[in-house]
Amino acid sequence: MPSKADQRLTLPDGGQSLPVQVSAGVAALRQSPAADAEMVSQLLHGETVHLHHEDGEFGLVQSQSDHYVGWVLMAALSAPVLEITHRISVPRLHVYAAPSIRAAPHFVLGTGARLVGTGEREGRYLKCERAGWVREDLLSPIATLETDxxxxxxxxxxxxxxxxxxxxxxxxxxxxxxxxxxxxxxxxxxxxxxxxxxxxxxxxxxxxxxxxxxxxxxxxxxxxxxxxxxxxxxxxxxxxxxxxxxxxxxxxxxxxxxxxxxxxxxxxxxxxxxxxxxxxxxxx
CATH class of the missing domain: 3.90.1720.10 (endopeptidase domain like (from Nostoc punctiforme))
Known part of the structure; x- marks a missing residue:
């Protein structure tokens, strides 16, 4: 079992423990608050972290899915935490600025990312908070799980x-x-x-x-x-x-x-x- 000595999973004492959500397509989790610091993991769109404190443009966070600790750009995070409605059901897809294949792509998401559907639909597209428009047939309800x-x-x-x-x-x-x-x-x-x-x-x-x-x-x-x-x-x-x-x-x-x-x-x-x-x- 994990030890309190394992710094990968341990936040320092104190801090604010503020729940926030990843709104970037993907965010690097770094060993120290620097853009060229080693990337120890990544945070995917829709994942929740607890923010301990900020240092310049970075925040020290702990992922709520695996308790991994590291530094992430604050620009990649948003509050409050919204309820996830969908997961990606294909290897990868584009998120668009409008419900059209001709629209500008915001970013690429893949398996593991989570989305917050707004309920607004146009044709085959679903609008998602903090992301954009996604083909709904490429998504699964969050409660629908893979089996293999x-x-x-x-x-x-x-x-x-x-x-x-x-x-x-x-x-x-x-x-x-x-x-x-x-x-x-x-x-x-x-x-x-x-x-x-x-x-x-x-x-x-x-x-x-x-x-x-x-x-x-x-x-x-x-x-x-x-x-x-x-x-x-x-x-x-x-x-x-x-x-x-x-x-x-x-x-x-x-x-x-x-x-x-x-x-x-x-x-x-x-x-x-x-x-x-x-x-x-x-x-x-």
């Missing part, structure tokens, strides 16, 4: 690898896993070490042929991938610099030359995990 994390992850095939990324235009290995399970209504930790320690249950003798199955997670120190079947791994990786599928045996052989052998595999009970608030998400 691996299928969600496959939507990101070919997406460029991006350290700290959780977005349809750039994603890292653990971000891919988190977004895939989130789409199914299952809370997943942000980083691969957290996922290995706190997510699902260990698979004994996972390296026995035929032991793994779809949606199992295979871990290395600092890396994770999701199984598409008993033999095929899908992962965002710096070798392909993209989300790619390959035989697990091939991935193990290649990765071992640099980072060593896998450290284990874990299986998530999908039926019992939907909508559950795990212990790691309730501890401060």
């Amino acid at each position: 994390p691996a299928a969600v992850a496959e939507r990101f095939m070919g997406t460029p690898y991006l350290w700290g990324g959780r977005d349809c235009l750039g994603i890292d290995c653990s971000g891919l896993i988190q977004i895939a399970y989130d789409a199914c209504g299952i809370a997943c930790p942000r980083d691969s070490d957290m996922q290995f320690n706190w997510f699902g249950t260990a698979i004994e003798d996972w390296d026995t042929p035929g032991r793994l199955q779809r949606n199992d997670l295979v871990f290395w120190k600092g890396h994770v991938g999701i199984m598409l079947d008993a033999e095929t791994l899908l992962h965002a990786n710096a070798n392909h610099m993209a989300v790619a599928a390959e035989p697990l045996t091939q991935a193990i052989e290649r990765i071992a030359k640099t980072y060593g052998e896998p450290i284990g595999a874990r299986r998530i009970d999908l039926a019992s995990s939907v909508g559950v608030t795990p212990d790691w998400l309730t501890r401060q």
Whole structure:
């Protein structure tokens, strides 16, 4: 379980704990309040954070979906927090300034982003608060969940690898896993070490042929991938610099030359995990 010593999930004492919402298409969560600081994660449109305090144009926030802490541009945030009505049901889409394919695009959103529909419609388009006009047939009601994390992850095939990324235009290995399970209504930790320690249950003798199955997670120190079947791994990786599928045996052989052998595999009970608030998400 997370420790109070884990600074990734810990805000300093004090602060205002003001709930605000991401209104940018995507916002970088940085290690320090500087535009060129390391991006440790990303916040997606519609996600809620608690603002601790401001420092110039940045604010120190904690994500309410995974408790990750970092600095984000205040211009990317809005208040008050509005009730989410829809989620993206396709890999990515444009949000437009008007209900027309000829209208100026505001930004691109992808799987994981959330929208606040206003109820105003024109043709096939729905107007969304703090975003713009979106084709409604490319959205799902927020209560409609996916049932296959691996299928969600496959939507990101070919997406460029991006350290700290959780977005349809750039994603890292653990971000891919988190977004895939989130789409199914299952809370997943942000980083691969957290996922290995706190997510699902260990698979004994996972390296026995035929032991793994779809949606199992295979871990290395600092890396994770999701199984598409008993033999095929899908992962965002710096070798392909993209989300790619390959035989697990091939991935193990290649990765071992640099980072060593896998450290284990874990299986998530999908039926019992939907909508559950795990212990790691309730501890401060």
